[in-house]
Amino acid sequence: MHITVCLSQQKPEPWQEGLQAALPDATVSVWQPGAAAADYAVVWAPPQAFFDEQPGLKAAFNTGAGVDALLSLRVAPSTRLVRLDDAGMSVQMAEFACHAVIRHFRELDAYEADVREGRWSYRKPRARADFPVGVMGLGVLGERVARALTVFDFPVHGWSRSPKTIDGVRCHAGEAQLDTFLSSCRVLVNLLPLTPQTQDILNRRTLGLLRPGGYLVNLARGAHLVDEDLLALLDSGHLAGAALDVFRTEPLPAGHGFWNHPKITLTPHTSARTLREESIAQIARKIAALQRGEPVAGEVDRQRGY
Numbered sequence: 001m002h003i004t005v006c007l008s009q010q011k012p013e014p015w016q017e018g019l020q021a022a023l024p025d026a027t028v029s030v031w032q033p034g035a036a037a038a039d040y041a042v043v044w045a046p047p048q049a050f051f052d053e054q055p056g057l058k059a060a061f062n063t064g065a066g067v068d069a070l071l072s073l074r075v076a077p078s079t080r081l082v083r084l085d086d087a088g089m090s091v092q093m094a095e096f097a098c099h100a101v102i103r104h105f106r107e108l109d110a111y112e113a114d115v116r117e118g119r120w121s122y123r124k125p126r127a128r129a130d131f132p133v134g135v136m137g138l139g140v141l142g143e144r145v146a147r148a149l150t151v152f153d154f155p156v157h158g159w160s161r162s163p164k165t166i167d168g169v170r171c172h173a174g175e176a177q178l179d180t181f182l183s184s185c186r187v188l189v190n191l192l193p194l195t196p197q198t199q200d201i202l203n204r205r206t207l208g209l210l211r212p213g214g215y216l217v218n219l220a221r222g223a224h225l226v227d228e229d230l231l232a233l234l235d236s237g238h239l240a241g242a243a244l245d246v247f248r249t250e251p252l253p254a255g256h257g258f259w260n261h262p263k264i265t266l267t268p269h270t271s272a273r274t275l276r277e278e279s280i281a282q283i284a285r286k287i288a289a290l291q292r293g294e295p296v297a298g299e300v301d302r303q304r305g306y
């Protein structure tokens with residue numbers, strides 16, 4: 001069995017070594033143009049040339065949860081696409097989302113600014129009931145985030161394509177319930193995959209449905225958000241702020257209106273990092289399962305787009 005590793009933005013050698021150790025009977029190599037045909041691939045944003053040269057792959061394992069970049073490439077229909085299925089990401093996403101929501105709810109930035117100016121001042125405690133939080137996308141990451149938020153007694157709503165039941169979370173599903181979901185929330189956490197249906201879903205109309213003083217936490221993909229619409233809603237005061245981890249163009253270009261905006265908190269696409277050891281262990285288990293002819297979790301449905 002031959003496994004090839006083709007990663008942009010990550011060093012391939014540690015993945016090659018880790019996979020080799022986990023699957024000693026396999027031959028694991030780093031892909032180069034013109035390399036021999038492989039059975040399996042471990043990829044992140046590979047060039048089109050990679051799939052053009054490797055039409056016989058049985059499966060390609062994405063080293064992230066989002067497969068939008070992968071699905072923009074031409075891949076042989078016989079190659080199964082498999083994404084990371086948690087692999088240590090959901091706990092990171094839960095801590096990051098809870099931190100963003102609590103930082104806003106408890107006005108921690110305002111306290112920090114006061115303290116920096118030598119002011120010992122108090123703000124009136126805000127009622128949790130006035131801060132219902134909505135989680136868009138209730139998959140591997142969104143469900144864990146929604147559950148984590150309930151621990152802090154926020155009213156929590158969730159929205160997904162198919163109906164769900166999650167303890168403590170008021171679940172809404174499908175296009176027909178999107179507006180009811182949004183107008184129930186003041187804080188919105190986005191954990192949708194990027195698909196033709198979800199591109200630009202965070203826009204003037206949808207964000208305008210949030211309760212006044214709304215707050216956006218975008219942890220999924222930059223192309224979910226219409227940047228100018230967010231800026232307009234922040235300027236009008238309908239939205240109180242936003243925490244953004246993902247952007248249409250990454251790194252965020254110099255001079256973009258999000259840099260230094262007083263109501264926007266930025267992080268550089270870091271809310272849930274790929275953890276190499278966990279990911280290698282998961283991919284190795286899945287390759288062994290596929291070799292035995294067993295199904296694996298996290299297989300991408302190309303029609304659905306995630």
Ligand code: NDP
Pocket residue numbers: 064065066067086089136137138139140141142159160161162163174175191192193194195197198219220221245246269270271272273306
């Ligand atoms: P999943 O595929 O497990 O979950 C996706 C969820 O979105 C599902 O609940 C699905 O509904 C729902 N959904 C999909 N399309 C629609 C739609 N049109 N309308 C309503 N709901 C929809 O993905 P993950 O939870 O693993 O990851 C989510 C995203 O998070 C990734 O695609 C990636 O973009 C992003 N991400 C960001 C990271 C970061 O560091 N910022 C790190 C990792 C991921 P249903 O359950 O009915 O299928």
Ligand code: OXD
Pocket residue numbers: 063064065066067272273274
């Ligand atoms: C992912 C990401 O999709 O890092 O895993 O964004």
